[in-house]
Amino acid sequence: MVPRMPLSLFTRFLHPDPRIRRELVELLYSSLPQVAAIGVTSVTGAVALTLISGDIGYAVISAAIAIFATARVFSLLRYKARAANFNDADVVRWEFLYAAGASAFSLALGALSFRALWLGDAAGAWIAFGLAMSYCVGMVSRAAIRPWIILTASAMLLIPISTAGLMRPELAYKIGAGMLVLFWLTLREASKHLSAAFIERLEAKHRLSRQATHDFLTDLPNRAGFLEALADMRGSFTLIAVDLDGFKPINDRHGHHAGDDLLRQVAARLKACAGSDGIAARFGGDEFMLLKPITEGDPGRDEALQLARGAVLDLSTPFLLSDLPVRIGASAGLVISDGTTAHTTTQLLERVDRALYAAKRSGGGCARPEADADHPVTSTAATQGGLSAA
DSSP states (O other), X not given: OOOOOOGGGGGGGSOSOHHHHHHHHHHHTTOHHHHHHHHHHHHHHHHHHHHHXXXXXXXXXXXXXXXXXXXXXXXXXXXXXXXXXXXXHHHHHHHXXXXXXXXXXXXXXXXXXXXXXXXXXXXXXHXXXXXXXXXHHHHHHHHTTSXXXXXXXXXXXXXXXXXXXXXXXXXXXXXXXXXXXXXXXXXXXXXXXXXXXXXXXXXXXXXXXXXXXXXXXXXXXXXXXXXXXXXXXXXXXXXXXXXXXXXXXHHHHHOHHHHHHHHHHHHHHHHHHHOTTSEEEEEETTEEEEEEEOOSSHHHHHHHHHHHHHHHHHHHSOEEETTEEEEOEEEEEEEEEOSSSOOOHHHHHHHXXXXXXXXXXXXXSEEEETXXXXXXXXXXXXXOOEEOOO
């Protein structure tokens, strides 16, 4: 179990798009070869210094490096095994877990250099500093997509080394400590630049992907996006086709700009009608689709009918176009899939089209279930398009 953390304190570090956040964290956790390599190398170097010098401090630091390296490898493997079931909050927590592991390992590696400089072990300092620089290069190559992790972990690494350098009496060490500060600033700029470029590419990719599956006018899923959702639907669900009654006269009388505004308002009402677990989509022109999971059996049929009836009723309520109330109506046809009978997407669409056509043929302003061709459920509101009195 990943410990709960006050994530609100770190909101400014997070990308606002959950999909991009997930991709960034998945990239962090794809660094197993690099993490394992630097872990093995660091443990080997620290143990070698311990055996050569016999220093107890080296031994303690070697144990810490081994523990943190093992913990990091374990967390990478655990993430890979469980990532498919993570929600957005889990992904955020695992990003901070990665940062905590990298920072702990950095601190232990920095302590190795500190000990070498404290003892005046020139050979040990050379080995430890080489390990530290290798680790920095590895972090930039894999974790630069999250600059705050680079900056935190590198600070944990360089602070002990700089502190030890300042404590040495030789001027060269003090100059070296100052240069490490400049090195940290260089890491900061490099990681920010790499992260910005990479995130820009991800955002562009997601924009293109969204444009392919969403309607530019209403921001609802378009035909392609809806068909993809329909193909993935499992269990009992209802499919509702909604066609506007009286939209063309409004569009002809007030122009396409007003028609576009009306379609956006229709989309907002249908989205609210579908709820958080349903999907509203613009299928084309003034035709919309609703897709929503329902309960099995007769209760589910009642839910589907209530949803279709609610959509028709909501769309019969006046809309405001340039502060003028405009009334249109809607017809709806619905089908229900119980999850046990196999139906292709094409078959479901043909069935719902027949139900919608029956509703339109009966005069509009009603919701007609496929299995109830003779008893449409009619909205009590008017369904003729036009301007009502102010």
